Every structure is written in C-alpha cells, then in structure tokens.
Amino acid sequence: MGSKISEEELNKVLSTEGPKEKADPKKKWVDRMLKSASKYHKICPYYDKKTGNCFIKQLKFMKSTKCDRDGKFEGCPVLISYLEEKYDWFKQSGQPIPMDFRDLTLFA
Numbered sequence: 001m002g003s004k005i006s007e008e009e010l011n012k013v014l015s016t017e018g019p020k021e022k023a024d025p026k027k028k029w030v031d032r033m034l035k036s037a038s039k040y041h042k043i044c045p046y047y048d049k050k051t052g053n054c055f056i057k058q059l060k061f062m063k064s065t066k067c068d069r070d071g072k073f074e075g076c077p078v079l080i081s082y083l084e085e086k087y088d089w090f091k092q093s094g095q096p097i098p099m100d101f102r103d104l105t106l107f108a
C-alpha cells in the first residue's frame with residue numbers, strides 16, 4: 001500500500017525542516033576551524049608536549065593547566081569554547097573572519 005501526501009502537507013513538512021537545517025554560523029565556523037586544524041596538526045597546536053600543559057588553559061589562568069586529552073583536540077570543549085570566543089571577537093571587532101586555521105593562529 002503506497003502512501004501519498006498532499007502538496008500542502010509536503011510544504012508543511014519542508015517548511016518545518018528548513019530552520020533545523022540552517023546551522024548556526026558560529027558553530028559552522030568552529031567546525032570548519034577544527035577540520036582545518038586537523039589538516040595541519042596531528043595533536044593540538046595548543047598542547048605543550050614537554051609539560052603536558054594546555055596553552056589556552058594557561059592563557060585563561062584556569063586552575064588546572066594540564067591537558068587531560070594528551071593533545072587530542074577533536075571535540076575538546078576547551079578548544080571549542082576558545083574558538084567560539086574568537087568568532088565573537090572577530091564579529092565584534094569587524095575584522096574579516098579567517099577561513100583557514102593557519103590564518104587564525106596569527107591572531108592567537
């Protein structure tokens with residue numbers, strides 16, 4: 001038994017799916033930067049291999065400055081939050097938003 005929906009129902013379904021598909025530009029940019037970073041770095045560029053510390057945590061004077069991920073930055077909340085802050089900073093300052101991770105490090 002085939003199921004058919006009317007054009008009206010189809011439009012309703014499509015219109016409710018529209019906003020969900022639109023990704024938040026900040027999240028989109030952060031994802032892009034993470035993807036870009038993984039092209040150039042096997043381990044986190046903010047990971048101090050000698051001490052095991054995280055430069056971002058140090059920069060923010062966090063209580064513990066150790067990286068608890070051994071420099072594996074995929075999905076790291078510290079890095080994601082840092083990138084989100086960077087995005088806000090670029091937006092507020094009116095600077096062009098970098099599209100490649102290598103360009104971002106110039107501003108870090």
Ligand code: SF4
Pocket residue numbers: 044045046047048053054055056057066067068069070071072073076077078079
């Ligand atoms: S905590 Fe996250 S941002 Fe910091 S060095 Fe480790 S992986 Fe990188």
